[in-house]
Amino acid sequence: MKFLPASLTALMLALLMGCVTVLLESATNSKPPIADSTGGATGADSTAGDPTTVGVAHIVAPKEDLAPFIDDAINWLAKAQHDSGGWGAGSHSSQQIRDPHKVQTDPATTAFTAMALLRVGGDPTSGKYKNHLRKASEYLVRVVNESDANGPSITTLQGTQPQSKLGQFIDTSMTLQFLSRILPKLPESDPLHQPVDEALDKCLLKLQNSQKQDGSWGGGSWAGVLQSSVGCSALEWAVAAGKTVDMDALDRARGHQKDNFNAETGRASAADSAGIELYAFAGSQRAAASEAGAARQIIEEAKREGRLEADAEYTEENLRLVGIEAPKATILADSFAQSMAQLALLDNEQLLSGFGNNGGEEFLSYMLTSESLVLQGGDAWPKWKQKMHTRMAKIQIANGSWTGHHCITSPVFCTAAVIQCLTADRDEELLRVLNDRDAQSKPEEL
Template sequence: MKKLFRPLAVATAIGVTGIAGTNLLLAQEKQLPAEKPLRALPDDLKRVLPAEPPAVAPGRPARGLDDVKPVRGIDDLKGRVDRVPGQGAGGAADSKPDTTIAPVKVGDTIAKTEFAVKPKDLSPAVKKGLEYLVKGQQDDGGWNQGGGWRNGTGGGRVEGAKVEDPSDIGNTCFVLLALLRAGSTATEGEYKDAVHKGLKFVINRVEKADKDSLYITDVRGTQLQSKIGNYVDTFLVNLVLAEFRGKSGDQEKALVAALEKTMTKIVRHQTADGGFAGNNGWATTLSMGICNKSLVRAKERGAVVDDKALARVLAQAKSSVTNTAPAAVAADPKAGPAAVAAAPAMAGKAGDAGVALYRVGQGAGNYQDVVNSLRLDAEKAKQVLADAKAPKDERDRAEKKLQEVKEAEVQNDKVQADLARNVKNDNFVAGFGNNGGEEFLSFMNISETLVLLGGKDWDDWDAKMVKGLEKAQDKDGSWQGHHCITGKTFCTAGALLVLMADRTPFPTEVIKAAREKKENKPVEPKTGETQPGGPAPAK
């Protein structure tokens, strides 16, 4: 009996209800039941359970890429425990800033954007989901988790009718991003009032935050923090502020100041290998993906981002794709080399909980994000070379930048080709084994990457997402998770962002480069399929 009780106690404490269910893309018409109420983790279990999830055995593929369906049992989850915010394995401390790095400034230049493909009309499912989210906005302008467990002060999960569910930055930002994709800004669109109020909530919290730590909120114990990283709120704020740049109406001045503050926090805390000390969680690769994307989007919208920061993003993205430790990128001597030497060696090697979908989706998505940024740089470099009066040193830098872009494009082609193959693998797409917020976020990362590439790979993936997500939608218009991130707010916003991925804006230079690349791909005479590299066949 003791042998039976211990696994059951562990399962109850860490909340594995529903893990034997199917992934949303394989879901039956009948909705899976929501997680049952959870008790706080007993003190004796806290002592015996290790702080980190079990590592994937050496030489064994991550879940989702092997021949076994990625559905977990109790033995797989013995190592999973929600950690106290601000403290990780071995009591890892929060990140410390390198204050020698100059504050980030946001200029007036905002890249002109367009859609990579013709977007679909908003479907009834999308409209119903948007209505659900707007109805859930709190009086203070923010959004809460929409139910589900939270972390207690001791680190264990608690849940029930009396558990507080205050508005938090992370969920609010994800909802705002979904409303923006649907066409609403602070001044235009069906939900402009909700957006204006939500942005005010976010900006107000940023203004109240301290200037040195990487935190942006004093709300702790959220599902997002526990599962994908302590600093996820800061990363989501940075992404949303960047996306709403030029679209915030009478809050524009305050938004720019807030963006400069969050950008400065991020670049001062970024380690040489692209990570952040103390960003502990179950699958931190996902919060790293948000952070990396936010840096690129901020650059597109006027933020002055140092090349070293983007080089570190690329190194971290590559490590996620290859499942290896990222290479450190040396800092500029003026930016405080001592900070690099003191940084944790593995801060950039983000955890993926052994789920390939999370890691590969993040890595491939961020690889494309950085290449998009480099394409903007390439256009500027071409203008320099076209100017006969340009000084030699500027021309040399332009030549170097074009070579850098060329090399990055070659590597990115390989990364995206692998991603296109992986998304055809049902085991890979199944993720953890059933749908949680982590799956929705991963699907968004993949969708925003494939849509830029277009063609059959995008069409097939998008059709699969639409069919599966609409089937998994609840009657009230929401989506819910059945493991880890279960809150309806994040899951609903995530599902909507996947369904509206064809409305993701890209700089016109990025769209132009993507189309030219596609047009210049040669066609093999026998198959008619495009192939990378080489001359086109003779007619």
């Protein structure tokens, strides 16, 4: 496997692509790095320890209120919604525009932002963000309905920051994620249920039909590996929503991402990662996470039932001993081993620095890692959560938002990513659905 000299190559490429942007506002504020009231340790069903320990089967959603600085971010994000129901990241050619109401709305940013509201407990039928979520749903349903029945895209809009930096199909994959997330929250009697259901089906068909044979999605640009990671997750969310998904497509999507990490060398690389190891790392980590969590779930259940010794390891041999057949046992064990190898890298600041300063791609990568740690269980999540709370509180802008220093500079996109990064454990019940599917699915489905 070949690796690009990330720092120099990425900087040169970024300059050539017009990726680096000079900020017109401060990216710091005077707030101290406040952790939420979980103290960083609550949120797992065991006390945090060595991040490579593997005894905790499930992450538990915190009962405490969100930290004030996260509440500030959510309030800022809610106010950034347009009357149409959409949110916008702005265009690649006008990265200097930071006012969320002076940019054009786009489907990817709308879906991504609405998912942040869902993650912190927003509900389309009640609560503080009911109207925000309903308007966002109506906006996205309208966009999908107006799109051509053929082809991978759901919009004719071009040149947005997410498209230019992640890929041309990012609107489709992020919208599929949101619709899959919100459909189970809508009663069948709700007038939004059927339109959302139909739009979801249309997006799913578009995404599956546009997948390349190697499991990735084309139309990529600066960090296309992240677009493919989002596409992979979108298929997972569709499964969680009860949709019939082409399991070969999901398997290829996961396999493509997992292949970007070499467990022997501890390095990640992808041709479409812009030379930034973090992007390839986070995507591969997220792709392996649900299967890793399933392996843990199966082994822990066998221990509780006395079918395995209390100190039994999470290996293919032990999975076979409790009745998991090939090739599923191999897949789950390999994903678990990869996930454990990646845990050891979460303190590698050179890796976590990404491009060298934060853009939306870095924040999205951190979010993928947060979801991964909740999915795979274990003791690593509390430590990572505390690290991210400290890191993000330090760089929050006084108005409650976060903004990018390169590539995706949009404060809306960046703030939505940070909120989801910091609150992944509040989605633990839904994320666990993915574990359950991987633990229970038949070998031929994988």
